[in-house]
Amino acid sequence: METIKNKSQTNRAGQKIVSPDYLLFEAPRTKHFMTGSEVTKEAVKRASVDASVSYPITPQSEAAHLIGELWAEGYVGVYFRGENEFGVMSEVVGCSIAGGRTITTTSGPGTLRAFENFPMWAGTRAPMQLVLMARGVNSPLTIQPDNLEVGFLLDTGCMIWYAENVQELFDMILAGFVVAEQPDVHVPVITAVDGFFVSHTREAVYLPPDDIALPPYDPYKSPMPVIDNEIPPGRFLRDPFVMKSNYTSYATHASWQWEVRSAIERSRPYAKHYLKGLTEEFGDKDAEIVFVAAGTAAAQSKEAVRLLEAEEGIKAKVVKLKTIRPFPYKELEEAVKNAKYIFVPEFNVVGWLEREVRKALYKKSNAEIIGTPRVAGGMTMPKEAIVKEVLEFIRK
Known part of the structure; x- marks a missing residue:
């Protein structure tokens, strides 16, 4: 279906409302050459966004600024700069639970x-x-690419998706709203990219027309009461029931945390549809050497697969994880069933993705899991470096 109800239905900006499937899969697309920050603007332009709050910090400042331009152009309903990042994240949740x-x-x-x-x-x-444009957080201070912060976010109760390039970033932002707003999901979505490698790099991206947009959010389908003129603030945080030290409070807190995580699990079929799978494979499907990666580490691993075959005659493949929460357990298990070695390249010092992979494959794979190569603080991950580490390991 091209539209939700009829072809004359429009949003506040005068864009024609179309179904998510039409916007993401069926609408004609034209080729552009853009940075990740620019495609963030283009996605928001087509998303019928009600509110955005920003605060500058490298490398996401440009994306936040460009969303502000959309407000000036009439595509975003409310936009302002917060007093700091804590203030921003407090203010945007107010906008969301009020129905925006x-x-x-x-x-x-x-x-x-x-x-x-x-x-x-x-x-x-x-x-x-x-939209998380990951950068280093370690001391000494760096603004360079590093995704350590993603590891910190894993257990917050948010969905976490990871885009490899500008095309995926554009599509994931649009799909993220659609999946997060499903009544049986209804949790936040963090769409992560590697700062600078994606946020500031120009790549080819195919965009649908900008005169069409997602259907507006309907907050009255929420599993929680929307805050409006008839319902006071509070949602699930009402003090007498939740905050007191009694067994009802304990049970409420525990069951609600399980429910939030169950909601992430219920996002699987929606994410699988709108992302065209929770994982993506590249290379020889029966290879014994497998890279499991996300973001630009997956892109560099693909180049390493090409180099391994061209120069060493060694077949390998990449299993790219599009989602981290929910984690694609079944897809990963199936993808590595022939693996002898599993390499997990990462842009951080702690190896949070290696930990996730080990947990997912515990007693389900006989492959040796190697948490390398691992770089951080802004270092790049050349395909030659990946190949060198692989060869050194398998030829021991």
Whole structure:
């Protein structure tokens, strides 16, 4: 179906409302050459967004600025700059639980300063979106690419998707609203990309027309009461029932945290549809050497697969994870069933994805899992370096 009800239905900006499937899969697309920050603007332009709050921090500042331009152009309903990152993440959740489709962006130390809010977003079942342009958070200070902060976010109760390139970033932002707002899901979605490698790099991207847009958010389908003129603020945080030290409070807190995580699990079929699978494979399907990666580490691993075959005659493949929460357990298990070696390349020092892979494959794979190559603080991951580490390991 091209439209939801009829071809004359429009949003506040005068864009024609079309179904998510039409916008993401069926609408004609034209080729452009854009950075990740620019495609963030293009996605928001087509998303019928009600509100966005921003605060500058490298490398997401440009994306936040461009969303502000959309407000000036009439595509975003409310936009302002917060007093700091903590303030921003408090203000955007207010917009969301009051019934607005809401988006914001942050990076690195901004993520850490705002951190208390992310479990609160999930606990209040706010289906908002954070575009996370990951950067280093370690000392000495760096603004360079590093995704350590993603590891910190894993257990906040938010969905976490990871885009490899600008095309995936555009599509994931649009799909993120659709999935997060499903009544049986209704939790926040964090759409992550690697800062600079994606946010500031120009790539080819195919965009649908900008005179069509997603259907507006309907907050009255929420599993939680929307805050409006008839319903006072509070949602699930009402003090007498939840905050007191008694067994009812304990049970409420425990069951609600399970429910939030169950909601993430219920997002699987929707994410699988709109992302065209939770994982993606590249290379020889029966290879014994497998790279499991996300983001630009997956892109570099693909180049390493090409180099291994061209120069060493060794077949390998990449299993790219599009989602981290929910984690694609079944898809990963099936994808590595022939693996002898599983390499997990990452842009961080701690190896949070290696831990996730080990947990997912515990007693389900006989492959040796190797948490390498691992770079951080802004270092790149050349395909030659990946190949060198693979060869050194398998030829021991």
